[in-house]
Amino acid sequence: MRNIKTGIGVMLCVLAGNFIIENPMYAGVGCVVSIQDTFKGSVKLGFNRALGTFLGGLVGFLSLFIGHKNSIVCGIGVMITIYGCTFLKVNSGIVVASVTFLSINLGVIDTSPIDYSLQRVFDTSIGVLIGILVNLIGRPDYYENSISEIAKVENMIEKSLENKVTKNDKFNISAINKQIKTLEGIYLKLLDEIKYSKEDIDIDFIKHKIDNFKEIIHHMQSIEFLKEELFINNENNHRLINKYPSIVWGIDDEKSPVFNYHLLKIIELVYIT
Numbered sequence: 001m002r003n004i005k006t007g008i009g010v011m012l013c014v015l016a017g018n019f020i021i022e023n024p025m026y027a028g029v030g031c032v033v034s035i036q037d038t039f040k041g042s043v044k045l046g047f048n049r050a051l052g053t054f055l056g057g058l059v060g061f062l063s064l065f066i067g068h069k070n071s072i073v074c075g076i077g078v079m080i081t082i083y084g085c086t087f088l089k090v091n092s093g094i095v096v097a098s099v100t101f102l103s104i105n106l107g108v109i110d111t112s113p114i115d116y117s118l119q120r121v122f123d124t125s126i127g128v129l130i131g132i133l134v135n136l137i138g139r140p141d142y143y144e145n146s147i148s149e150i151a152k153v154e155n156m157i158e159k160s161l162e163n164k165v166t167k168n169d170k171f172n173i174s175a176i177n178k179q180i181k182t183l184e185g186i187y188l189k190l191l192d193e194i195k196y197s198k199e200d201i202d203i204d205f206i207k208h209k210i211d212n213f214k215e216i217i218h219h220m221q222s223i224e225f226l227k228e229e230l231f232i233n234n235e236n237n238h239r240l241i242n243k244y245p246s247i248v249w250g251i252d253d254e255k256s257p258v259f260n261y262h263l264l265k266i267i268e269l270v271y272i273t
Helices: 002-016 024-035 040-063 069-087 093-103 111-134 144-165 173-196 205-222 234-240 255-269
Strands: none
Touching: 002 024, 002 255, 024 040, 024 093, 024 111, 024 205, 024 234, 040 111, 040 173, 069 093, 069 173, 093 111, 144 173, 144 255, 173 205, 205 255, 234 255
């Protein structure tokens, strides 16, 4: 969708070239860099790009009075532009600010310097605005995506536990960890989007699930560190026997206390919490 929305945004920028903007190239660049994964990211980056464009336009305008297409002026102007973006804490606007400055100082000026500078800033800002508005189309449902990823992680954990109990296979820790990281990435995007959502989202539920998954991984890793022969105690055997009739370990309440502690924690986290 981000790819499609970027194409739509650029198309609108080119169309706007017939009406309100002078050069759709600058609008197109502003649009492309403003379309992000989340609406919050798009607004933040778009604002930074617009501020960077204004700063680059201002420095570019002032540079025209010193030297048009002068190498020394260009070098110093870019340094001032970058410093200004850093000072204003809009580092993501450095590139577009520098491009705006160079387009003004190195461009073919057929109007007054101030008109030319204002037009470059206006064109880029319109592109940024189009990018932000287009990004409202088809926004991903990060809550539903999070719920879907939670189900995937749960299935992977249960399958890995089954293989451990019935075959004494190693826990599939690497694959589960990778799926948890995918879930965390979606969760972070959900946090960005939640302020712009009208739905009643239980964000604590997702955070609780992620914490549980990480705790399960910890207990799985602890079990994998054990090298001695393993025995399951009666309590854990009773909890698992109905679900997994063919448990591979022998039963002994005295042996493997560390193993049974971590196994009990996994059982509680998987089937109780």
